[in-house]
Amino acid sequence: NAGVTQTPKFQVLKTGQSMTLQCAQDMNHEYMSWYRQDPGMGLRLIHYSVGAGITDQGEVPNGYNVSRSTTEDFPLRLLSAAPSQTSVYFCASSFTGLGGYTFGSGTRLTVV
Amino acid sequence: KQEVTQIPAALSVPEGENLVLNCSFTDSAIYNLQWFRQDPGKGLTSLLLIQSSQREQTSGRLNASLDKSSGRSTLYIAASQPGDSATYLCAVSGTDTGRRALTFGSGTRLQVQP
Numbered sequence: 439n440a441g442v443t444q445t446p447k448f449q450v451l452k453t454g455q456s457m458t459l460q461c462a463q464d465m466n467h468e469y470m471s472w473y474r475q476d477p478g479m480g481l482r483l484i485h486y487s488v489g490a491g492i493t494d495q496g497e498v499p500n501g502y503n504v505s506r507s508t509t510e511d512f513p514l515r516l517l518s519a520a521p522s523q524t525s526v527y528f529c530a531s532s533f534t535g536l537g538g539y540t541f542g543s544g545t546r547l548t549v550v
Numbered sequence: 551k552q553e554v555t556q557i558p559a560a561l562s563v564p565e566g567e568n569l570v571l572n573c574s575f576t577d578s579a580i581y582n583l584q585w586f587r588q589d590p591g592k593g594l595t596s597l598l599l600i601q602s603s604q605r606e607q608t609s610g611r612l613n614a615s616l617d618k619s620s621g622r623s624t625l626y627i628a629a630s631q632p633g634d635s636a637t638y639l640c641a642v643s644g645t646d647t648g649r650r651a652l653t654f655g656s657g658t659r660l661q662v663q664p
Contacts, residue, residue, distance in 0.1 A: 471651050480554075480639070480656040488650070496651060528593065530652070538584055539641075539652060543593040 440464050444529050444542035451519040451549045459514040459545050461529030467540075469532040470512040474498065474525040475544075481528065487512055519549045552577045556640055556655035563630055564663050571625040571658045573640030578618050584652065585614050585625050586639040594639065598625070602645075630662045 445460045463470065471486035483496030487506040501523060503515040512531075516523060529542040553576045563569055573583070582601045586594040598607045598614040600623070606615040613626040627634060637659045641652040 469650060473652075473654075478656060480654040481641075481652075483651045483653075486651045530594075532650070534650075537582075538596055538599040540596070541586075541594040 442529055442531055442540050442542035444527075444545050446545060447543065448546050449548070451516070451547065453519060453521060453549060455519050457516050457519065459516075459527055459529075459547075461512045461514065461542060462510050463512075463529075463531040463540070464510065465531065465533070465540065466509060467531035467533050468509070469534060470506070471496070471530050471539075472502070472504065472512070472514045473528045473530065475528060476525050484514065484527075516547075521549050523547065524549045552580075552642060552644065552653045554640060554642060554653050554655035556638075556658050558658060559656065560659040560661075562661045562663060565630060565632060567630050567662075569627050569630055569660070571627070571638050571640075571660070573623040573625070573655055575621045575623075575642050575653075577644075578621050579645050580618065580642040581645045581650065583614075583616055583623050583640065583642045585612075585623075586641065588637045588639060588657070590636075597638075627660075630660075632662045632664045635661050 442463045468489045472484040473481040475481045485504040487493045493504050527545045530539045532539045555574045557572045584599045585597045600607045600616045611628040616623045637657045639657045641654045
């Protein structure tokens with residue numbers, strides 16, 4: 439049982455480039471979410487999804503897009519990378535959003 | 551807007567001490583509270599989940615309490631060990647569909663000296 443899988447683990451982008459961070463879970467969880475973690479600021483919610491076809495914005499959504507075409511996958515797209523998006527990104531899932539959350543191991547992104 | 555605060559931000563103790571980490575939240579309308587552990591450069595590992603109707607949860611040397619009305623939770627670690635050194639994060643989830651995502655505190659960085 440893999441849990442929540444994030445790829446890649448590390449990525450360096452140039453300003454203006456785009457990329458997609460992948461997140462997949464094999465627990466049949468309805469609720470999935472993306473967070474970014476910056477030093478001294480804890481984890482902040484970027485986008486979340488309560489089920490396939492349904493997404494909504496979190497606290498810091500600007501510069502990011504998401505889609506949820508299947509229950510298993512919840513990719514995060516950076517449209518035009520900026521140095522302010524240098525961070526560690528975590529994907530998390532929960533059965534209903536009301537139970538405990540399981541986190542992926544994270545993607546460390548550097549934008550130069 | 552829910553805000554979560556963790557005190558202290560950092561803590562250093564000698565091995566064997568019992569210690570308490572504190573978490574407070576501003577909106578008592580939570581569904582549950584979860585404590586996580588994060589090792590440097592790693593992801594989050596769930597330690598304890600307390601539903602809003604519960605007062606405490608225990609797992610081994612860890613005990614977490616919840617006082618929803620006062621907006622407080624504590625994580626008690628008994629007989630600390632060097633392997634407990636990590637950052638401990640507290641997070642709460644809201645009660646309605648749109649607010650089920652977690653709101654995190656900034657964490658307490660714990661170092662247990664051998």
